[in-house]
Amino acid sequence: DTEVTxxxxxxxxxxxxxxxxxxxxxxxxxxxxxxxQKAKKPPELMFVYSYEKLSINESVPxxxxxxxxxxxxxxxxLHALQPEDSALYLCASSQDARGREAFFGQGTRLTVV
Amino acid sequence: AQSVTQPDIHITVSEGASLELRCNYSYGATPxxxxxxxxxxxxxxLLLKYFSGDTLVQGIKGFEAEFKRSQSSFNLRKPSxxxxxxxxxxxxxxxxxxxxxxxxxxxxxxTIIP
Numbered sequence: 001d002t003e004v005t006x007x008x009x010x011x012x013x014x015x016x017x018x019x020x021x022x023x024x025x026x027x028x029x030x031x032x033x034x035x036x037q038k039a040k041k042p043p044e045l046m047f048v049y050s051y052e053k054l055s056i057n058e059s060v061p062x063x064x065x066x067x068x069x070x071x072x073x074x075x076x077x078l079h080a081l082q083p084e085d086s087a088l089y090l091c092a093s094s095q096d097a098r099g100r101e102a103f104f105g106q107g108t109r110l111t112v113v
Numbered sequence: 114a115q116s117v118t119q120p121d122i123h124i125t126v127s128e129g130a131s132l133e134l135r136c137n138y139s140y141g142a143t144p145x146x147x148x149x150x151x152x153x154x155x156x157x158x159l160l161l162k163y164f165s166g167d168t169l170v171q172g173i174k175g176f177e178a179e180f181k182r183s184q185s186s187f188n189l190r191k192p193s194x195x196x197x198x199x200x201x202x203x204x205x206x207x208x209x210x211x212x213x214x215x216x217x218x219x220x221x222x223x224t225i226i227p
Contacts, residue, residue, distance in 0.1 A: 042217035104156040
C-alpha cells in the first residue's frame with residue numbers, strides 16, 4: 001500500500017468556522033508533511049512532523065494548527081481563515097525526514113468564503 | 114540551502130514526439146533528486162528518483178532522467194509522448210543529511226497537441 005489518504009476532498013468554510021483536514025498513511029513512514037499549493041505554483045511546505053514531533057514550522061500563521069496523534073495520522077486544524085487561504089492542501093509522507101521521496105495524497109481543495 | 118530551477122514554464126509537444134524537460138539544481142553535495150507529475154486538481158505522483166549510483170534512472174510511464182553532476186542537471190526525457198502525459202511536472206531536490214525539506218522547482222506545464 002503506497003497510498004496517502006486525505007479527507008475531505010473538497011471543503012468550503014466561512015471565515016468564522018473551525019474545520020479539520022485529515023491525512024492517513026499505512027506505509028510505516030515516520031515523517032509527514034503539510035503543503036499548501038496555489039494555482040499554477042509549486043507546493044509550499046508548511047509543517048514537517050518527524051517521529052510524531054513537529055520539526056519544521058515554516059512561519060505558518062497560527063490559524064493553521066497541525067496535530068500528529070500517532071505515526072499514521074496527521075491533522076490540520078483550521079480556524080478563522082482568510083479568503084487568501086483558499087488553496088489545495090497536500091499531505092505527504094516519507095520513510096524519514098532526511099530528504100527521501102515523499103508520497104503525496106490527492107489533496108483537499110479548500111475554499112474560504 | 115538547496116534550490117531548483119526549471120527554465121521552461123510551458124512546453125508544447127506533438128503526440129508521438131520526444132520530450133525533454135530541464136532541471137538544474139544547486140546543492141553542496143550529491144543531492145536526492147526527484148521528478149513529480151501533477152494532473153489538474155490532483156496530488157503529486159513520483160515519476161522517478163536519483164539517490165546514487167547509475168546516473169540514468171528509469172521511472173514509471175516510460176520516463177527516464179539523467180543526473181549530470183558537471184552540469185548540475187537532472188533532465189527528464191521520454192522518447193514518445195502520449196496525450197495522457199499532459200500535466201504539470203515538478204523537479205525537486207532533497208538534502209541527504211540535516212535539512213528535512215524537499216525543495217520544488219516552479220514547474221513546467223506540458224501541453225500535447227495531436
